[in-house]
Amino acid sequence: MKVLALSPIPEEGAGCRFRISQYLPYLASQGIDVTVRSFYTRDFFRLVYRRGHFLRKSLVFLGLLARRLTVLRELDQYDLVWLYREAVPIGPLVIERAIARRGLPIVYDFDDAIFLPNVSEANKAISFLKDTGRPARIIAFARHVVVGNEFLGAYARKYNPTVTVVPTAVDTTRFAPRAGRERLPETGPVVGWIGSPTTYHYLEDMAGVLKEVAGRHRFTLKVSGAGKPVHFDGVSVEEVTWALEREVELFNTCDIGVYPLEDDDWARGKxxxxxxQFMACGVPVVAAAVGVNREIIRDGENGFLASTPREWAEKIERLLTDASLREKFRAAGRRTIEERYSLRVTAPRLAKILQEAVAVHT
Known part of the structure; x- marks a missing residue:
């Protein structure tokens, strides 16, 4: 069985890496041969979230579009198209409609509320090019739709009854706790935030909370992925450049993880x-009490949920000062991921979806 996987982003993007690429070894063991074609190159993926450079971005984009259209000549080689988000980030659904006209089954996967208007700060000038109705049209002619949570599933079922929730998972043999975690650095515990330029504003909104906590307890805030220099008044900040080859190590250098979000539909789609990732590495986490976080985290049992600045401050402080609580969350959080959010659980489900989509077609 041969599958063509189309993604707008390369493996450097978490979506492609964790919704497609990490499954390839298991799928191959089940006789499913997957070829991945990303729209963005690695270099363009780095460029696209930088402010400005619109002429350069436009010229490179046109070249990438021409390259993408060449996949239409390859479709006869495949039994199925596994589409993550969209074949091309903007514009008409030329690729998707061509695949559907060929009668080739599509398994459509998305893990964000891409049907909502949301554009990175770096590209707001071209926000008018984003058509939020495109996901609904793709969903309608997909053979099977795979989504990352039930909020997305409820949207998808408006247009297609064949929808399965497969949460984003990790390989727990890679994302695993490091030995000797409780040997805290002399500068105190490390509170970590790992994200991207498009999510950094959530951490900025916590500046007051972090300053308040830093006034009472010593800790270092480790930040990776912000995309710009980070400074929070009254808080000791360590900036670390994100690198794919050091991804697991980066999580494992944190003693407490924070995962702030706003309480809106975009966050509910996350x-x-x-x-x-934090919990898989045995890092106690404080997360926004929004959306699927409420399913992953049982407040006070395997992590903390927070809704208000007061809750954020109190719960971060409890973890900073209570080693036994950190140990409790470390073990319980890891167990949660192994049981519900590991490749061991999700890979067989995904393989079955791909196989059945082809079986129905034939």
Whole structure:
């Protein structure tokens, strides 16, 4: 069985890496041969979230579009198209409609509320090019729709009854706790935030909370992925450049993880993945009490949920000062991921979806 996987982003993007690429070895063991074609190159993926450079972005984009159209000549080689988010980030659904006209089954996967108007700060000038109705049209002609949480599933079922929730998972043999975690650095515990330029504003909104806690307890705030220099008044900040090859190590250098979000529909479409990564590495986490975080975290049992600045401050402080609580969350959080959010659980489910989509077609 041969599958063509189309993603707008390369493996450097978490979506492609964790919704597609990490499954390839298991799928191959089940006789499913997957070829991945990303729209963005690695270099363009780095460029696209930088402010400005619109002429350069436009010229490179046109070249990438021409390259993407060449997949239409390859479709006869495949039994199925596994589409993550969209074949091309903006514009008409030329690729998707061509695939559907060929009668090739599509398994459509998305893990964000891409049907809502949300554009990065770096690209707001071209926000008018984003068509939020595109996901609904793709969903309608997909053979099977796979989503990362039930909020997304409820949207997808408006247009297609064949929808399955497969949470974003991790390989728990890679994302695993390091030995000797409780040997805290002399500068105090490390509170970690790991994200991207598009999510950094959530951490900025916590500046007052972090300053308040830092006034009473010594800790270092480790920040990775902000995309710009980070300074919070009254808080000791360590900035670390994100690198794919050091991803697991980065989570494992944190003693407490924070995962702030706003309470809105865009956040409800998120899949709680940073909480999952922290917990897989045995890092106690405080997360926004929003969306799927409420399913992943049982407040006070395997982590903390917070809704107000007071709750954020109190719960971060409890973890900073209580080693036994950190140990409790470390073990319980890891167990949650192993039981519900590991490849061991999700890979067989995904393989079955792909196989059945082809079986129905034939």
């Amino acid at each position: 899949c709680g993945f940073k909480a999952i």
